[in-house]
Structure formats: C-alpha cells, structure tokens
Amino acid sequence: MTPGDAGRLADQLGFVLEVDRLKSVIRRGYVADGSRRENTAEHSWTLALMALVLAEHAAEPVDVAAVVRMVVIHDLVEVDAGDTYVYDDAGQASKDAREQAAADRLYGLLPADQGAELQALWDEFEHGTSREARFARSVDRFAGFLLNHASGGRAWRENDVTADRVHAVNQAIDDGSPALWAEVQRRLADALDRGWLEPGPAAPAPDQT
Amino acid sequence: MTPGDAGRLADQLGFVLEVDRLKSVIRRGYVADGSRRENTAEHSWTLALMALVLAEHAAEPVDVAAVVRMVVIHDLVEVDAGDTYVYDDAGQASKDAREQAAADRLYGLLPADQGAELQALWDEFEHGTSREARFARSVDRFAGFLLNHASGGRAWRENDVTADRVHAVNQAIDDGSPALWAEVQRRLADALDRGWLEPGPAAPAPDQT
Numbered sequence: 001m002t003p004g005d006a007g008r009l010a011d012q013l014g015f016v017l018e019v020d021r022l023k024s025v026i027r028r029g030y031v032a033d034g035s036r037r038e039n040t041a042e043h044s045w046t047l048a049l050m051a052l053v054l055a056e057h058a059a060e061p062v063d064v065a066a067v068v069r070m071v072v073i074h075d076l077v078e079v080d081a082g083d084t085y086v087y088d089d090a091g092q093a094s095k096d097a098r099e100q101a102a103a104d105r106l107y108g109l110l111p112a113d114q115g116a117e118l119q120a121l122w123d124e125f126e127h128g129t130s131r132e133a134r135f136a137r138s139v140d141r142f143a144g145f146l147l148n149h150a151s152g153g154r155a156w157r158e159n160d161v162t163a164d165r166v167h168a169v170n171q172a173i174d175d176g177s178p179a180l181w182a183e184v185q186r187r188l189a190d191a192l193d194r195g196w197l198e199p200g201p202a203a204p205a206p207d208q209t
Numbered sequence: 210m211t212p213g214d215a216g217r218l219a220d221q222l223g224f225v226l227e228v229d230r231l232k233s234v235i236r237r238g239y240v241a242d243g244s245r246r247e248n249t250a251e252h253s254w255t256l257a258l259m260a261l262v263l264a265e266h267a268a269e270p271v272d273v274a275a276v277v278r279m280v281v282i283h284d285l286v287e288v289d290a291g292d293t294y295v296y297d298d299a300g301q302a303s304k305d306a307r308e309q310a311a312a313d314r315l316y317g318l319l320p321a322d323q324g325a326e327l328q329a330l331w332d333e334f335e336h337g338t339s340r341e342a343r344f345a346r347s348v349d350r351f352a353g354f355l356l357n358h359a360s361g362g363r364a365w366r367e368n369d370v371t372a373d374r375v376h377a378v379n380q381a382i383d384d385g386s387p388a389l390w391a392e393v394q395r396r397l398a399d400a401l402d403r404g405w406l407e408p409g410p411a412a413p414a415p416d417q418t
Contacts, residue, residue, distance in 0.1 A: 005266075009388060012262050017359055019258065020241035023251050032229035042232050045254035048281045049228065053221050053323065057214075065274030068281065072257045114262065150226050183218060 008111045015109040018079065025078045028085045028159060029144055034151035040075045040083060043143065047071035050139050057179040058135040066132040067139070070125045073118055074140065077102035086144060086169055087161045099126075128175070138176030142184065145170050149187045153196030162200025163192055217320045224318040227288065234287045237294045237368060238353055243360035249284045249292055252352065256280035259348050266388040267344040275341040276348070279334045282327055283349065286311035295353060295378055296370045308335075337384075347385030351393065354379050358396045362405030371409025372401055 025040040051067040075083075080102035084091040103122055107115040124133045145166070148155050156166065166188055174181035191197055234249040260276040267276075284292075289311035293300040312331055316324040333342045354375070357364050365375065375397055383390035400406055 005388065009263075009266060009392060013355065013392070016255070016259055016262060016355070017241050020255065020356070020359075022254075023240045023247070024242070024244065031232045032226050033233070035233065038232070039251065041254045042248065042250040045231075045250045045257070045281065046225070046229065048254070048257055048277075050225055052278060052281060052327070053225060053319070054218075057218060065278070068257070068277055069261060069274070072254065072261060072277065110262070118261070146222065146225070147229070150229075179214065179218060183222070 011109060011111055012114070015106070018109060019076050019106065021079045022076065025075075025083050027083045027144075029147050029155045030151040032147050032150040034154055037155075038147065040078050044072055044075055046143050046147075047074070047136070047139055050143055051136065054139065054177075054180070055135070057177050058131070058138075059176055059178060060131040060135075062132045062135050066130075067136050070121055070132060070136045071139065073122055074125045074136065076106055076122070079106060085159065086141070087159060087165055131176075134176040136176070138173045138180055141170055141173050142177070142180045145173075145184050145187070149191055149196075153191050153194075156191075156197045162198045163188060164200035166191075166197065220318060220320055221323070224315070227318060228285050228315065230288045231285065234284075234292050236292045236353075238356050238364045239360040241356055241359040243363055246364075247356065249287050253281055253284055255352050255356075256283070256345070256348055259352055260345065263348065263386075263389070264344070266386050267340070267347075268385055268387060269340040269344075271341045271344050275339075276345050279330055279341060279345045280348065282331055283334045283345065285315055285331070288315060294368065295350070296368060296374055340385075343385040345385070347382045347389055350379055350382050351386070351389045354382075354393050354396070358400055358405075362400050362403075365400075365406045371407045372397060373409035375400075375406065 022041040022044070023039050027038045027040060027043060029038055030036065031038050031042075048068050048071050051064060051071055055062055055064040055067065077099040081095070081098040084095045086092075103119055107119040107122075109115070110118065124130055125136055128134045128137055155161075170184050170188075171181070173184055192199065231250040231253070232248050236247045236249060236252060238247055239245065240247050240251075257277050257280050260273060260280055264271055264273040264276065286308040290304070290307040293304045295301075312328055316328040316331075318324070319327065333339055334345055337343045337346055364370075379393050379397075380390070382393055401408065
C-alpha cells in the first residue's frame with residue numbers, strides 16, 4: 001500500500017463512520033412487526049433486498065446492480081438533513097436545499113474521484129434520470145407503504161394520513177413499476193376494509209385494477 | 210401481469226416481510242457512537258456501503274456489484290439462527306447446521322428459481338469460493354472490528370475478549386484484503402495503548418507492519 005492509498009483508506013473509513021449515524025435517524029414508519037419505528041440504515045438495507053428480489057417487476061428491464069448501489073446510498077444525506085416524512089408537505093418543500101447541502105458535505109469526505117462518483121449516483125436517483133433510478137424510487141416508496149400495511153397502518157393513524165393521501169403519494173410508484181402500484185392498490189383497499197385508515201376528504205376509491 | 214406473476218410477487222413479498230425480522234436480531238457489537246447495540250439489518254447495510262467504498266482495497270480485483278449482492282443477503286439466516294458472536298467458540302461449532310436449516314426454510318419462501326439463485330450466492334459467501342466472497346468475508350469481519358474500535362471497545366470488555374483473541378479472529382481479513390488487515394493491526398495497537406482491552410494470556414503483539 002502506498003502512502004496515497006493509506007490516505008484514501010483513512011478518508012474512506014472516516015466517511016463510513018460518519019454515515020453510521022444513519023442508524024440514529026428514525027423514520028415515521030414502523031418495522032414490519034410494528035414493534036418500533038424504523039431507522040434509515042435498516043430502511044436502506046430493505047430497499048437493497050427488495051431491489052434484488054423484485055427487479056423483474058420494473059417497468060423496463062434494469063441493471064439490478066446499479067439499482068442496489070443507488071438504494072444503498074440514496075438516504076445518506078439524512079445524516080445531516082434528517083428524514084422528511086413523505087406526507088409532510090412543508091418538509092418536502094425545503095427538502096431539496098437541505099439535502100443538497102448535506103450531499104456536498106458528506107460526499108466531500110471521500111477521495112474526490114469517489115465522492116464525485118457517488119454523488120452523481122445520488123443525483124441520478126434524486127432526479128430519476130435513468131430506468132434504474134425510476135425503479136429505485138418506486139421501490140423506496142413501495143417499501144414505506146408495504147411496512148405501513150404490514151404493521152396495521154399505525155404510522156398512518158399517528159400522522160392523520162388518510163387513504164386519499166396514500167393513494168396520491170404512492171401513485172408515482174406506477175412510473176417505475178406498474179406491478180408494484182397495482183399491489184399498493186390491492187393493499188390500500190384491504191387497509192380501508194380493515195379500518196386501518198380513514199378514506200379522507202377527497203376520498204377517491206382506489207382504482208379497481 | 211399474468212396470474213403466475215401475481216403468485217411470484219406474493220411469494221416475494223412474503224419473503225421480504227419474513228426477513229424484516231432481521232431488524233430485531235441484536236448483535237453483540239455497538240453502533241459507531243456506542244449508543245446501542247447494532248441489529249443485523251443495519252449491519253448488512255454497513256457492509257454494502259463498505260463494499261462500495263472499499264472495493265479498491267480487495268486482495269484481487271472484484272466485481273463490486275457481486276460483493277454488494279452477497280453482503281445484502283449474507284446474514285438472512287439469522288432470522289432463524291440468531292447472531293453467533295464471532296468470539297463464541299461453542300456457538301461457532303453449531304453455527305453451520307443451524308444456518309443451513311435456516312437457509313433451506315427462508316430461501317424456500319421464494320419462487321424456486323430465485324430462491325435457488327440467492328441460496329447459491331449465500332453458499333458462495335459462506336465457503337469463500339470466489340474472490341468476491343473472500344473480500345465480502347473480510348469486509349464482514351472488518352466492519353465488526355471497526356465499530357468495536359470506534360465505540361471504544363465496549364463490546365470487547367463486556368464479553369471478556371482480549372487482544373490476542375481479536376488478533377487471531379481478525380487475521381482472516383488478510384485473505385480478502387491485506388490493506389484492511391493492516392488497518393486492523395494499527396487500530397488494535399491503538400486500542401491496547403488506550404486500555405480499551407487487555408492483552409490476554411497468549412498476548413502476541415500485533416504484527417508491526
């Protein structure tokens with residue numbers, strides 16, 4: 001190992017230890033058994049696993065490895081910016097600026113070539129500029145929905161989220177995976193049947209597909 | 210989506226929700242800031258991130274995507290078999306049989322082709338039969354060490370683990386990454402200097418490399 005390599009390794013380990021704090025960023029949603037709220041590190045693992053297992057349901061054929069790489073790093077910015085709840089409109093409005101500053105700082109901890117590469121991957125995810133990014137974004141949203149359903153809708157009720165909002169927010173899943181969007185609609189109808197959330201003021205019935 | 214596809218998706222989501230229990234498998238080691246013990250889901254995410262960031266330090270050139278896929282699933286068996294502490298000799302002796310039974314059950318939840326493919330990937334990791342598997346195994350062991358060091362050696366002291374044991378158990382890291390093994394020796398010497406663990410009865414000094 002040359003001295004340059006040792007410097008690279010030191011920077012890389014500093015980065016890894018810094019983003020370990022993602023394990024302390026607590027999301028609104030619960031783990032599947034409802035026992036506690038999920039943190040962003042384990043959420044990111046769930047997405048990686050889902051990308052591996054569900055890739056055949058992407059709208060277009062995807063390079064699975066690229067999707068996995070993307071979801072592993074997609075939420076690193078939350079180390080600084082925190083988790084922004086998908087149903088929090090005010091938070092969503094300021095999210096981009098907060099996350100951009102976080103990305104600049106965090107990816108800046110890495111050797112320059114590597115930081116630029118990973119930040120470009122994050123940009124690709126954020127802007128959905130490839131079929132892999134579009135599928136990754138669909139999996140991200142689907143995972144939140146699936147665990148909310150699995151845990152009996154607890155996070156929806158705690159945050160006064162109604163079915164019409166769930167429908168509106170998750171419709172974007174269709175872009176990367178019509179099959180997963182169809183699954184959302186089936187489970188959303190089921191959640192309404194079970195009384196796990198209220199229809200809401202706008203209350204469009206889920207599409208009967 | 211054909212009826213066959215719907216059946217596949219149902220099985221795949223059943224699998225994803227079953228292995229979500231990995232978030233409740235608590236390891237002996239702590240997260241980097243020492244605030245609490247780590248669970249296996251977030252540990253798996255750390256390995257995926259490390260594989261992305263540290264691949265250049267592999268002993269031989271590796272297909273990074275293959276390493277990442279492997280570490281995402283490498284500990285799924287702990288859903289049934291629990292975590293076996295790397296310094297628990299009795300546990301290590303029964304580990305293979307417990308984990309094989311777990312693998313047969315868990316991968317059996319997936320569509321047969323996919324279950325066979327992922328179980329083969331797990332076998333590859335377990336037996337270190339490729340350069341990717343050897344690097345993945347090194348990263349797995351290194352991650353445990355790195356977080357123990359970062360959190361001030363708390364898990365070592367709680368489990369009466371001495372420096373000679375740390376040295377012996379982590380020496381295998383050299384197989385997949387001499388650079389990471391050199392880093393272990395630097396940090397182990399530092400931990401001894403700080404009094405974070407005892408030298409131990411056998412007490413070989415860390416190699417001065």
